[in-house]
Amino acid sequence: MPTGTISLKARLILYHRGRILLLKQTKPNGGNYTLVGGTVESREFARQSLVREAYEEAGVRLRERDLELVHVLHKTIGDDHRLVLYFKAYKWGGELQAKETHKFKEVEWFYLDGLPKNLTSTVRHVLQQYRQGNLYSEYLKR
Template sequence: MSTVHTTLPVAVHLFLVQEQSILLLRRYNTGYEDGNYSVIAGHLDGGEEVKQAMIREAYEEANIEISPANLQVVGIMHRRAEDERIDFFLAAQRWRGELRNNEPHKCDELAWYPLTSLPENVIPYVRQALENYRAGRWFDSFGW
């Protein structure tokens, strides 16, 4: 009997936190969860470390620079939707640069929301990850 090992897409998500509020973006024109809120996020490129991927995505999407020392891994999620995935959630409270929507073709709003009063239309696994963050839970499975 042979064992088949799976290869999973890996993503990073940024909880940019300021005074008990979090930066959310509303997805637009992507074909995935358009009209719903998420956080700055993206996939790891080959040969890329988790924090470096998050630093790259933060700059690409929101024009900010975050040093590795200012990023903390606060959660991991094993998630199942149409496929199986691993998501890393990182938090930062310090960054450099002025926040700007660098991808208006994929995002039609960047806005701060209180962590305790999120919009109804936050993508469900992101909402769960935010609840985990607030509760101090570092690992969860979603969609199983």
């Protein structure tokens, strides 16, 4: 039986005036657009992780009670499995800026009908599934 890792991540679908927030990665990190979020660390729950990650990455201040689970992605990369919990929020505070400048160079708002061409394939898949009302999807990364 193959041995792989299992990881848990949380990502944010943050809405403001009909647009969603995306981070643009630096060139060494792919140069694509992605959602705010990251790995749920030990002794953290997913919402706690997302509150932390949103501030660390983009200066976004969230409250756990304002986060609503809207999609669950089961992604495989080789033998590794990743569960990603996507939370939606409309309420937030803070001052937007790409704070982890070694990973991200910009924070930008986009309309769902005008997403950038260089959006990561995983985020494109999830946003499509979410817009179709699907709570769960699977994604095989080749």
